[in-house]
Amino acid sequence: MISKATARYIRISPRKTRLVTNYIKGKKVAEALAILANINKKACDYIEGLLKSAISNAKRNPAVDEKDLYISKLVVDGGPSLRRYRAGTMGRAMMILHRTSHISIELDAVVKKVKEDKPKKNAKKRTLLKRSK
16 A cells, blocks of 8 residues: 545445446556546545545655556445435424445555466376275
8 A cells, every 4th residue: 555545424425436436446546537537426526536635645755656556445435324304294204314425545556567487386197096895
């Protein structure tokens, strides 16, 4: 984990927020920002601001290049619900829940893997053993 950013008590339902986050999980930062710019959802504004905050947190480390960053972890959890009441039938009060979200983003740098040649193992053929009666 190179950098981390969290937004809490966002006034949008976690279910609606996850619709957007599923598109950008595991993507590079530049690609994720381009995707968020083209999705017409309210949650995109919150996630884009949070992603920019995580990028600026990563820039504090001079060894990290912004081009190598990708979204390693993106979690949307439910926050507390605001409860409101509305008149229902037969004099009852119907509860309306205004749900909130907690969003967390972790960025990490892409590590280029060097492939090592492993020596081949001598594989033995497996044979069926007869059972004695």
